[in-house]
Amino acid sequence: MLYFIEQSLNGVQLGMLLFLLAAGLTLIFGIMDLVNLAHGSLYMLGAYFAATFAAMTGSFIAGALLALIATLLVGMAVEVIAMRRLYGRDHLDHVLGTFGLILFFNELVRLIWGPAGMTLALPSEMLTAVQVLPGVYFPLYRLVIIVSTLAVALLLYVLVMRTRIGMLIRAGASNREMVGALGINIKLLYTLVFGLGAVLAGFAGLMQAPILTVQIGMGENILILAFVVIIIGGIGSIRGAFVAAMLVGLIDTVGRAFLPDLMRLFLSANAASTAGPAFSSMLIYMLTAGILVFRPEGLFPAATR
C-alpha cells in the first residue's frame, strides 16, 4: 500500500510538470487561438538558461530567476517577430510555422551550447529523501517541484481571475476588437501573454533540469503530452489543464510502475518490461481519443468562443 502512495506521488509530480507546460499552451491558445508547437523549445531554453546561469552564479535560485527573465524576453521576441503574423491564419499554418521554429531552436541551441547537453547540479541540501509517511520515502527535490508548481498555479489563478491584466486577457479572448476600441493596446497585451506562456514553459524546463539531462530536443516528447492535456482539459480552460495534467501524470507513472508486473502474468519478463511502459503510454492516447469522441471539445470546454 505504501508503495502505491509513493508511486502516486511520482505521478503527481509529473502531473505538476505537465500542468506548467499545459497552462502556458492553453493560455496562448485560448486567448490568441494559436497552436504553438515551439512551446517545447521554450521549455528547453528554460533548462539551458538555468544550467548556464546556475553555473555562472554558482547558485540554483539565482540561476533559476535569471533563466525565467531570459525565457520571458525570448518569448516576447518570438511573438513580435514570428507569431504576430500568424494570428487569424488557419491552424495548418500555425502547425507548420511553429514546426519550423522547433528545428530553428534545436539548431540554435546546438550552435550556442554545443551538442553535448548540460547538467544542472542541485544544491547539496536537496540531495536527501524525506519520510513523507511512515516507510514512504520521497526525494525532497520532487516535493519542492510539487509545492512550487502549486504556488505557480495559485499565482496564475489569481492573476487571471483577480487582477485587471487577467480581466483584459479574458476580455481579449472573447472580443479582441472591442478591447482595442476601449483604449487597450491589445498587441502589447498579446506579447505579454505569450511571454507569460514562455515563462511557464521555461519554469517547467528548469524545474525538470536536475532530474533529466538538459539536451537538445528534450521539449518534444513532453510537448505531445502537454497538447494531450490541453485537449482533454478543453482548450482555453486553465482549470481543465490542471485536472487533465493530474490525470495524465498519474496514469503514465502508475501505469509504468504496475503494468509490467501485471503483464508478467502472461508475458515473459523481457517482453513484459518492453510492453509495459509502451502500453502505459498508449493508455494516455486511448484516454485522449476516448474523451474526444464523447466530448469533442474536451472536459471543460471554454465558454468564451
Add this chain to the structure above:
Amino acid sequence: MRKALLATAALLIITASPAMPQQKTIKIGFISTFSGPVAAIGNDMRNSFELGLDHNGRKLGGLPVEVIYEDDLFKPEVGVQKTQKLIESDKVDFVVGYIWSNVLLASLKPLVDSQTFTIVTNAGASQLAGELCSPFVFSTSWNNDQTPQAVGLYMNQKGVKSAFLIGPNYAAGKDMLEGVAATFKGQIVGRELTRWPDQLDFSAELSKARAAKPEAIFAFYPGGAGIQFITQYVQSGLKGQIPLYTAFTIDELSLPRLKDLALGIPGAQEWVNDLPNEANKKFVADYKAKYKSSPSFYGAQTYDAVGLIDSALKAVNNDMSKKEDLRKALEKADFKSVRGSFKFGPNHIPIQNFYLQDVVKQGDDYVLKTVATIVENDQDKHFQNCHMK
C-alpha cells in the same frame, strides 16, 4: 516558359556533383554519438582514435589517412543511414566505431553486404558474437554479457543472497541483465527495464527496488544516463540502505561529475587506466597531456583499433583488394594492445581478462583503481553459434 526551364536546369545542376577522384589514401568512416547526454563517450572515442593516428604518424600501413566522423544521434535509423552514406557515398575502406548495440545491429546488413571491413570498438551485441558473426566484422571490445557476468561472480564472492536488476530497454540493456543473472548464484527479486533513451527519471523503478528489499541492486546505465541514475539513487536515500553494483556506468567520463557519489560502488571492466603495460602507460599519459582529462575504456578500445588496422595493412602491404589475406592478417592481431595480451576468438570477439575496479579519492580528484582480477582469458559463450570456427 522561362521559369519552367530554369527550374528543370536547377534540378540537374544540383545532381551534377563531381565524380570521386581516385587518390591513394586510406579512408576510414567513424560512426559514434556526438550529441545528447552520451556525447562524452563519442568524444572520448574520437580523441583516442586521433591520438592513435598521431602515435602512428597520421598513417596506416604507411599511407596517409582520411577519417570521416558521423554522428548517429543515438538512434538506430540514423546510424543505418549514415553507414549507408559512408559505404556508398564516401566509399570508405574501413568503418570503425559503434557505441550502441542497437545501432550496430541496424547497420550490420549494409556493412556485410558491401563486404566492408568493420572494427567495432564498443557495441557488444550477443548476435554479433553468435549467429550474425561475419568474416568482415571484428570487435576490440567485448560481448555485452561478459562484463556483467564478472560482476555476478564478484557478487557471489561477496556473499550477496538477493539482487534487484535495473537497466535500459535496448539490446545491450537486456544482455547486461541476462549476463548478471547467468552467473549470480543468489535470488533475483526483481528485474526492471526502463524506456531508452528518453526516460532518465528512475523514481518509479527505485521505489520498486526499495519495496523488494534486495541485498543488492545491479544497474547498467552508460554515459549521462549513469550520472542521472546514481544521482537519483543517492537522492532517494537508498545509498546507505542497499549497496549498488554496476557495469559500464562509472568510468573516467562520469566520475568527474559524480565525485563522492561514486565512492564505494564497485564495477568490473576489461581495461582500467592503471594496467601495467608499456602501450597503456603511453596511451594514458599522452591522452592526459593532450586532452587534460583521463581516457575511459571506450577510448582504450578505439585506440586499439588503430594498431589493429595498421598491423593488418602492413601484412598485406596496403592491397585492399586481397580481402581474404586482409581478414587473416586482422585475425592474427599482432599489435601491442593497451590491455597487454590481445587475441580474437573464432567469432572475432576478444578473449581477455576482467578486473574489479573501485573508486578511490586521491587528494581532491577521484580515480578508478584495479583491485583484483575477477576472471582470466574469459571467452563469450556465444561463439558456438557463429558459423566461423
Add this chain to the structure above:
Amino acid sequence: MSRRFNTLNLLIAGVIAALALIPVYSALSGYPFLLSLFTRILILAMAAVTLNLIMGFGGMVSFGHAAYLGIGGYAVGILAKEGFNSGFLQWPVAVAASALFALAIGALSLRTRGVYFIMITLAFTQMIYYVAIGLDRYGGDDGMTIYRRSQFGGLINLSNRTVFYYLCLVLLLGTVYLVYRIVNSRFGLVIQGSRSNDRRMRAIGFPPYRYKLVCFVIGGALCGLAGALLANHTDFISPALMHWTRSGDLLVMSVLGGMGSVFGPVIGAVALLMLEETLSGLTEYWQIIIGPLFLLVVLFARGGIAGMLVGEHRG
C-alpha cells in the same frame, strides 16, 4: 489562362523527365548514393501526394499521416520475420492494414473539428508509435533489419537498385494519376465541396462524414503502400518511421509543393529533400536555415511552388 497552365504542366513534364534520367545519370557519374537518395524522395513524394488528397482536397489536416508509413513498413517487416517473403502477400497486407487503421481512427476523428481533429490524429499516431515500441518480438525501440526484400517470384527483383527505383517511379505516377482521377470524379467534387462548406453540402443531400471517411481511408491505404516501399528501401524498420516529426515533414512537402495541385506535393518533396541534402552537405547547422524557411513558406508562398507558377498567387 493557357499561358499559366502551360508553365505548371511544363514543370511537371520537366520533373518527370529528370526523375526518369536519375539512374542513368547516377550510373554515369559513378555516384550510387544519388540513386538511393532519389528512391527515398520518390517514396516520400508518394506519401505526400496521398496526404494532399486528404488535406489539400479533403480539408482534413491529418497530423499523423506517417502512421501509415509505419504500418505499411511493419506489415512487410513482420511478415518477413515470420518467413513470408512474397511481395504478393506483404504489400496487399500493408495496404489493407493501413486502410483498416485509417477506417478506425477516421471514424472517430471525423467527429471532431478544427484543431481537435489535428490533435486527435496526432494522438492516434502516437498510440500506434508506442505499439511499435512495445513489440518486443519485432525489435521494439531498436527496430529490426529486413534480411530479404519482398520477393515477386523472379517477376521483379527488388534487390536490383535500378529496377526498384523505376518501380517506385511507376507507383508514384500511378498514385498521382489515381488521385487526379479521384479528385476530378463526382466523389472528388463532393469532397472538395464539403471542405469549403460542410453545412451547404449536407443541405443538398450528401452525407459529408461518410464521403470524408472514404477519402481518409483511400489516402491512408495508398500511403501504406509507400510504407511497404520504404521498408524495402531501407531494409530496416523502426518506430521512428512514424514519429510525429515524420508526419510534420509530409505536411511541409504538401504545403511547400502546393496543396492546390495533385502533382504539387511531388515538387514539394523533391524541393525539400534536395534542399536538406545540399544544405546538410554545406553546413552541420542546416536546420537553422530550413526552420525559418518553413515559416516563410507558410507566410508568403500561399499556393506553394505550384501555386506560384500557376499564378494562383497573383490571380
Add this chain to the structure above:
Amino acid sequence: MSTVAEALLAVSNVETCYGLSQVLFGVTLAVVPGETVTLMGRNGMGKTTTVRSVMGLTPAMTGSIRFDGIEIRELPSYRIAKLGLGLVPEGRQVFPNLTTRENLVATAANRRNVSDPWTLDKVCALFPRLAERLMSMANLLSGGEQQMLAIGRALMTNPRLLILDEATEGLAPLIRAEIWQCLTRLKAAGQSILVIDKNVQALIDFADRHYVIERGKVVWTGSSRELAAVPEVQHRYLGI
C-alpha cells in the same frame, strides 16, 4: 454649421470601403464640445461604418478625421480611444466571460485625470439596475442591462465624446425611456454625445443638431427645430 476650428470632432469627406465595395462617399460632420449631435438614416446607409471609421476599426481610405485638432484617421483604434472617444458599439458587445463589475473596471481609465472622474458608484447611481447585478457574469444580464453596462463601460474611460451606436435598438419601450432619461442627465452634465439611432421623435427632443445620411453621403443637417419643420426630409430619408 459651426466652424471646423473649435469642433471637438471634425469629419470631412471621408470615404470607406469594405474590401472592394465602397460604403462611404465623402461623409462630413462635426461635433462641438458639450453639444449632442445625431446621425440618422435608414439601414445600410453607412451609419455604423461612419462610427467604425471614426474609431479606426475600419480605417477610412481618404478624407480627414480630426479630434480635438489632432488627425486620427491613420491611428490604431486604441490610440484613438485614448484621446477621449468612448464607444458604445452596435449590439452592445459586453465581455460575456467577465462579471458586470469586471466589465466596468477592466478598461476603466482617467487618462486626462478629470477632477470628478467616473467611478463604480457613479455608474451605479446612473444605472441603479446594474448595482444589483455587479457580481453576475455579463452574458446573464438582460438586453437592457447589457446596454446600460456597455454605456457604463464607455463612461468609465472618462471620454470627452461619447458615441452611442443604436443604443436603444431592440429594447422594450419602458427600458428605452429609462435609457433616454439617463442620456438626458449626461447631456445636462455637459457630456458631448454623438448618437446613432432611428426614433426621430426622441432624438428631436433630446439632441441639438442632426445629420441625415443617405447612401454614404450627408444629405441634410440642421437643428432640432429645423428638422421638425421639414417632415418631407423625415419621410424621404428616414422612412417615417
